[in-house]
Amino acid sequence: MFEWQVTARSGKARAGAFTTPHGILKTPVFAPVGTQATVKAITPAQLHELGAQLVLANTYHLHLRPGSELVAEMGGLHQFMQWDGPMLTDSGGFQVFSLAETRRIDEDGVNFKSHIDGSAKRLSPEISIAIQENLGADIIMAFDECADPRNKTYSAEAMKRTHAWAKRCLKVKKREDQALFGIVQGGVFDDLREESARFISSLNFPGNAIGGLSVGETKEEMYRSIEVVNAVLPEDKPRYLMGVGTPEDLIEGVLRGVDIFDCVLPTRLARHNSAMTLQGRLNLMNAVYAKDPAPIDPDCRCYTCTHFSRAYLRHLINAREMLSATLLSIHNLHTLLQLARDLRAAIQQGNLEDFAAAALEKFSLPQPSEAKQ
C-alpha cells in the first residue's frame, strides 16, 4: 500500500503512480477541493466523468460541522459523500492562516473561534490526526502553520512549530490505511525552505508537501521556493504542492518536479462567473458575450463546451441560475484535469519541454475575449 512508482522522467518532471486503498493516482494529478465533503456544485458522478482521481476535504470545516465522529458513524468520508476514489484531507493548518483574526497559537496547538457560531475550538497535531482518522481519507496531512510568506521572523517560528508538530503527528497516527504527508514551510526564504525540506525529508513520510505558497508572494518567489525545496525532497516520494492552482502554475510546478496539486480556484472562479482556459480567463458575465454563440473554448471537449454557448452561460449568470456554477465548474475542472493528463502524457512521450513551452507561450497571447474583437 502507498507504493510510489515513477514511470517516466523529463528533466525534473516525473510521471508516476501512487497506490492508495481507493485506487492509483496517476501523476501529475490535479485534485478538486471539496472542503465540506462536496466539490461545490458538482456531483461525484460528474467528478468521475471529468476523470478526477483525487478529491480533498477539510479537517477544520468537517470538525465544526457535522463533526468527524458523525462522519465516522456514517461510514467514513468516502461512504458519506459517495466518492469512491482516493481522498485527501487537509489538516486545518491552512485555517490557522486564513482565520488569522480569530485564533491564538501556542506551542501545543491553536485556539480558534468557530467561524460558524463563534464558539471556542482547538486544533493541535493530536486533535487534527484524530479527526482525520475519523474522516478516513487515504492521504492525511500533518498539522502545520502557514505563515505570512514575507515575514521572516514569523516564517521561521511557524516553520519550527510545523516541524515539531510534524513529529507529533507521526507519533499519534494509528491507521495503517492512511498515508500521512509532511509539509514543508519557510515562506519565501531559501534558507528556511531548505532547512524545512531537510527536516521534513528526514521524518520519512510516504509523501511530502510544499505548503505556504500561493498566499501572496510573487510568481518568481513561488517558483524559486519550489525549486529550492524539490532539490532537497526525496525523489522516491510523491511531492504535493498545496493550494496551486492556475494552469500556468501547474505547468511550472510539473517542470520543477511536483506531482500533486489541489486548488479551489477552478470551482471558486466558476461560481464567480469566470472561465479558465489555456489562453487565459473569460469573465462570462461581460456584455460582449451576450450574443456569442461560441462555447467557452472551441478546443475544449468538456460537457459544457460541447453543449452550451457563451450567450447561454451569460444568461444563466445574469439570471442567477445555479446551473451556471455547475457548468462553469465542469469546464474549469476539466481544463485543469485535462492539463494534468496532457502533462503526464508529454512526460511519458518525452516531449514535455516542447509541450510546456507551447502552452506557456499561449498565456502571453491576447485573451480569447480580446482576440475576438
Place this chain on the structure above:
RNA sequence: GGACGGUUACCCAAGUGGCCAACGGGGACUGACUGUAAAUCAGUUAGCAGAAGCUUUCGGAGGUUCGAAUCCUUCACCGUCCA
C-alpha cells in the same frame, strides 16, 4: 365641474431654500479571486475631463431669492375622493 395627492437619474424611491450631481434599493457595467469564513468581495452608473475642475439636470414654461429639486404663478399628465 370641484377637492386633495402626485410627477426626482435606466426602474423604484429619499430629499421640501444653501452641507445636492442629489440618501437608499434594484438593474446594468467592470474588476478581483491559488491547501474555500467566498453562489463572495470591490468599484462605476448625467456629460466632458476621468486628480483637481468644468458644463447641463429633479414633468414643461415663467417668476421670487445672493442662492431653488425644495417657495410662487401657470400649463401638461397621473391617482384618489365628491358631484
